[in-house]
Amino acid sequence: MKSMNKYKVALALLLLSSCELFDPTQGIINPNITFDKIVGTAGSTGTWLNGQEREMAIVYNVLIVNLEIASDNYDNTKTFYNQQFDVLNFSYQDANINTLQFSIADLRQSAVVGLEDIAPFDPTVTDDQIAELYFYKGWSELLAGEIFVALPLTPGGVAASPSQNLDAAIADFQQAELLDGTNPSYKLALARAYYNKGDKVNAVLKSNEAITLNANFTRTVQFDALNAPTNTMQDALYDRGNFDDLQPLPRLDFLDPKYYARSGTVESQVYIQKIEEAHLIIAESELSNNQLANGQTVMKTLRALVAGRPSESINDTGEGRPQTNPGTRPDNNGVTVRASAADVYRSGLVLTRSSGTVSVPVISGTSVSDAMIDASATTDEALEVLYLMRQEIFLAEGRRFADLGLRFPVSETEKLSNSHITDDQIVGFVPSFVPIDMDAFVYDSGAGTCSITHNMNSVLVQNKASSSVLPFHN
Numbered sequence: 001m002k003s004m005n006k007y008k009v010a011l012a013l014l015l016l017s018s019c020e021l022f023d024p025t026q027g028i029i030n031p032n033i034t035f036d037k038i039v040g041t042a043g044s045t046g047t048w049l050n051g052q053e054r055e056m057a058i059v060y061n062v063l064i065v066n067l068e069i070a071s072d073n074y075d076n077t078k079t080f081y082n083q084q085f086d087v088l089n090f091s092y093q094d095a096n097i098n099t100l101q102f103s104i105a106d107l108r109q110s111a112v113v114g115l116e117d118i119a120p121f122d123p124t125v126t127d128d129q130i131a132e133l134y135f136y137k138g139w140s141e142l143l144a145g146e147i148f149v150a151l152p153l154t155p156g157g158v159a160a161s162p163s164q165n166l167d168a169a170i171a172d173f174q175q176a177e178l179l180d181g182t183n184p185s186y187k188l189a190l191a192r193a194y195y196n197k198g199d200k201v202n203a204v205l206k207s208n209e210a211i212t213l214n215a216n217f218t219r220t221v222q223f224d225a226l227n228a229p230t231n232t233m234q235d236a237l238y239d240r241g242n243f244d245d246l247q248p249l250p251r252l253d254f255l256d257p258k259y260y261a262r263s264g265t266v267e268s269q270v271y272i273q274k275i276e277e278a279h280l281i282i283a284e285s286e287l288s289n290n291q292l293a294n295g296q297t298v299m300k301t302l303r304a305l306v307a308g309r310p311s312e313s314i315n316d317t318g319e320g321r322p323q324t325n326p327g328t329r330p331d332n333n334g335v336t337v338r339a340s341a342a343d344v345y346r347s348g349l350v351l352t353r354s355s356g357t358v359s360v361p362v363i364s365g366t367s368v369s370d371a372m373i374d375a376s377a378t379t380d381e382a383l384e385v386l387y388l389m390r391q392e393i394f395l396a397e398g399r400r401f402a403d404l405g406l407r408f409p410v411s412e413t414e415k416l417s418n419s420h421i422t423d424d425q426i427v428g429f430v431p432s433f434v435p436i437d438m439d440a441f442v443y444d445s446g447a448g449t450c451s452i453t454h455n456m457n458s459v460l461v462q463n464k465a466s467s468s469v470l471p472f473h474n
Contacts, residue, residue, distance in 0.1 A: 038118075039117060039118065039121050040121040040122070040123070041122070042122065042123050042124040043122070043124055044118050044121075044122045045114065045118055045119045045122040045124075045125045045126075045129045045130075045133075046129060048110075048113075048114045048118045048119075048133075049114070049129060049132055049133070051110060052107070052110055052111060052114065052132070052133070052136045053221070053222065054229070055103075055106055055107045055110050055136070056107060056136065056139070056221050056272075057221050057222065057223055057224075057229045058103050058106070058107075058229055059100075059103045059104055059106075059107050059140075059143070060221050060233075060270050060272070060398070061223075061229055061231070061232040061233075062096065062099050062100045062103050062232075063100055063103075063143070063147075063398045064232070064233045064270065064396065064397065064398040065081055065082075065232055065233050065236055065246075066081075066082055066085055066096050066097075066100060067147070067398040067399075067400070067401035068233070068246065068396060068398060068400070068401075069081060069082055069085040069086055069246065070085035070086070070088065070090075070401055070406055071400035071401050071404055071406070071438070072249055072400065072404070072438035072439045072454070072456045073248065073249060073252060073391070073395055073396070073400050073439075074246040074247065074248055074249070074396075074439070075246070075247045075248075075249070075439045076245060076246055077245065077246075077247050078243055078245040080236075080240070080243065080245050081236060081245055081246070082094070082096050086439070087436050088406070088430050088434070088436050090406075090407075090408050090409055090428030090429075090430070091409075091428075092409040092410060092411055092412050092415065092426035092427070092428075093411075093412045094411075097408045097409065097411050098411035098412065098413050098414075100147070100408070101148065101151065101408075101410070101411045101414065102411075102413070104140050104143050104144055104147075104151070105140070105151075105152075105155070107136060107137075107139065107140040108136075108137055108140035108141065108153075109155065110136070111133050111134070111136040111137035111140065112137060114133040114136075115130070115133045115134070115137070119133060127179040127180060128179070128180050128183075130179055131175070131176040131177075131179035131180040131183065131186065132176070134172045134173070134175040134176040134179070135172070135173065135176045135185065135186060135189065137172045138168070138169040138170075138171075138172030138173045138176065138189060138193075139169070139189065141153065141165045141166070141168040141169035141172065142165070142166065142169040142189065142192065142193055142196075144160075144162075144165040145162040145163070145164075145165035145166035145169060145193075145196060146162070146166075146196060146401075146402040147401065147402065147407065147408055148162070148165075148407055148408050148409070148410065149162070149407045149408070149409055149410065149425055149427070149428065149429055150162070150410060150425045151165060151410065152414070152418065152420070153165065153168055156417070156418050156420070157418075157420060158420045159410055159414075159418075159420060159421055159422070159425050162196075162407075163197065166193050166196050166197050167197075169189075169193045170190060170193045170194065170197075173186050173189045173190045173193060174190070176189075177190065182213060183213075184209075184210040184213040184214045184217040184275070185217070185219050185273055187206045187207075187209045187210035187213065188206070188207070188210040188217065188219075188273050188275070188277060188278060189273070190202070190206040191203050191204075191206035191207040191210060191277065191278055191281055192277060192281075194206060195281050195471060195472075196402070196471055197471065198471035198472060198474070200285045200288065200289075200472055203281050203285065203472075204281060204282055204285050206278075207277075207278035207279075207281045207282050208278070208282070210275060210278045211275060211278050211279070214275065215275060215305075216275060216305075217273070217274070217275040218271050218273060218274050218275070218363060219271070219272055219273035219274075220269040220270060220271050220272065221269060221270045221272055222267075222269050223267035223268070223269065223270075224267065225263075225264065225265050225266055225267045226265055230267055231259055231267040231268055231269075231270065233258075233259050233270070233396060234257075234259035234260065234261065234267060234268050237256060237257035237258065237259055237260070237396065238257045238259060238260040238261060238314075238316075238319070239261055241318040241319065242318055242319065242320060247321065247329060248395075249439050249441070249452065250329070250330045250335070250337045250349065250350060250441055250443070250450045250452065251337045251339060251346075251349050251367075251452060252349075252391070252392065252395055253321075253330065253337075253349055253350045253351060254348065254349050254350065254351055254360070254365070254367065255360060255361060255365050255392060255395045255396075256360065256395075256396075257314065257316065257319070257360065257396075258360065258361075258362060258395060258396040259396065260312075260314045260316075268362070270397065271363055271364075271397060272397070274363065274364060274393070275305070276302060276305060276306060276364050276393050279298055279299075279301060279302035279305065280302065280386065280389070280390050280393070282298050283295050283298035283299050283302065283386055284383070284386060284470075284472050285472055286298060287379045287382055287383050287386065288379075288472040288473050290379055291379075292376070292378070292379050292382060295379065295382055295386070296373050296374065296376065296382060299368075299373045299382070299385070299386060299389065300370050300373055302389065303366060303368055303369070303370060303373065303389070305364075306361075306364045306365060306366050306389075306393060309361055309362075309363040309364045309365070310361070310362060310363060311359045311360055311361045311362065311365070312359070312360060312362050313357040313358070313359055314357060314358055314359075314360055315356070315357050316351075316353040316357070316358050317353060317354060317355075317356065319353060320353065320354065321353070327445060328443055328445075329443060330350045330443055330450045331350070331352070331353065331354070332350065332351075332352040332354075332448075333347075333348070333350055333351055333352045334352075334448050335349075335350045335443075335448050335449065335450055336349075336448065336449055336450070337349045337350060337449075337450045337451075337452065338449075338450070338451050338452065339388075339452055339455035339457070339458070340451070340452055340453065340454060340455035340458065341451055342455070342458075343455055345449060346367070348367065349367060350450075364392075364393045365392060365393070365395075366388075366389050366392045366393060367388075367392060368385055368388060368389050368392070372385055373385060380461050380464075383461050383464070383470075384455075384457045384458055384460075384461045387403070387457040387460055387461065388457050390403065391403070391457065403460070403469065404431070404434055404438075404456065404460070404469065405429070405430075405431040405434065405466065405468030405469040406428075406429065406430055406431075406434070407428055407429040408428050409425065409426045409427050409428040409429075410425045410426050411426075412426070429468075431463070431466060431468045431469065433459055433462075433463045433466070434456075434459070435453075435454055437453060437454070438454055438456055440452070440453040440454070441453055
């Protein structure tokens, strides 16, 4: 194990030396540095944490594009990205699934090396730095618990269930919290993990603690336009111009593109934590307890928070809204959209991009109004509105996949190299109530109307008793 750790240290430092995420003003990294020369040196943990941030960027480059394609948020209308996930074909032989699995494992193992081989021998290490290493380890386990049918917690180990991965994440986030109890990131991470476990009491507790610490909290992953990694989702939504690979569900058009080219040297960051999540958790807990009025109050507080988040003007004239047949997708603000044939048409959900800049929320946005919240006569009606807010707020962040109950299988590479992997773990999971054509719609350009085939937020609420979705309700 020690020899593998030496390789890990050397590789990480080589990567850091070529990555702007490591501040070049802090000195030049020797590409020939050895394990023995880094271990025990002052500041080695800080350098290692720069590598952890780079690992996180790599994870999110694989995660967001593929999970958004698999959800109802985006349709892949070209061929540059995965063509199987739109039809919910999750093969254990898929290269993207393999890459995502092992990038999550790399994130975890890098944190383990930091905790076991770097931090203990750094004479200047701080509790805050150790807490961050626990956070990264826990985050890898959180993602494993949300996305896969099972994943090992150790190299070559037995594939742990989603619940076991979440338990491991909670344990690591608790360690981070013990070391730095004033960091809202660790509180919010715990709230998310408890939410996925269906633990309302602890999820709400940690949500409230996070709000108290920082009512506007966000945490991001940074990318590097000059030295890599660049933001892959930015490529898919904006940088590839009129290729426009990923097209949003028409009711989400007003939120796209969340990521764009800010300059030749600056990539858009990805928000992996937002205090909005705490409000979403608290509101859902209230509704699950049949407290409609309380839930509506929290939802209106959340809506006001989102309304205060910034929007930015983006020149999106190069994208358009092409599909297999140009002109078959809504492309102007005169179009009204309904969530299904059973819903009412709504305006303001589609933007006109051909005439100049568009204003798009870059942290969180929602089309939900206080009137829509107040109009909910039952907890189920309010819950549908809440899940629309959840869908909109987390757009292009890789969160909808788990909300839909989808899961990737363990990859073929793991199966071939790990004798503990069983045949049932190399099969992905799609709930029976999730249709393959989730992002289908009918557009009448003459009438200026668009009708989405499936209102998936309604579908989720109708199936809230399923163990696959809405964890506070089963």
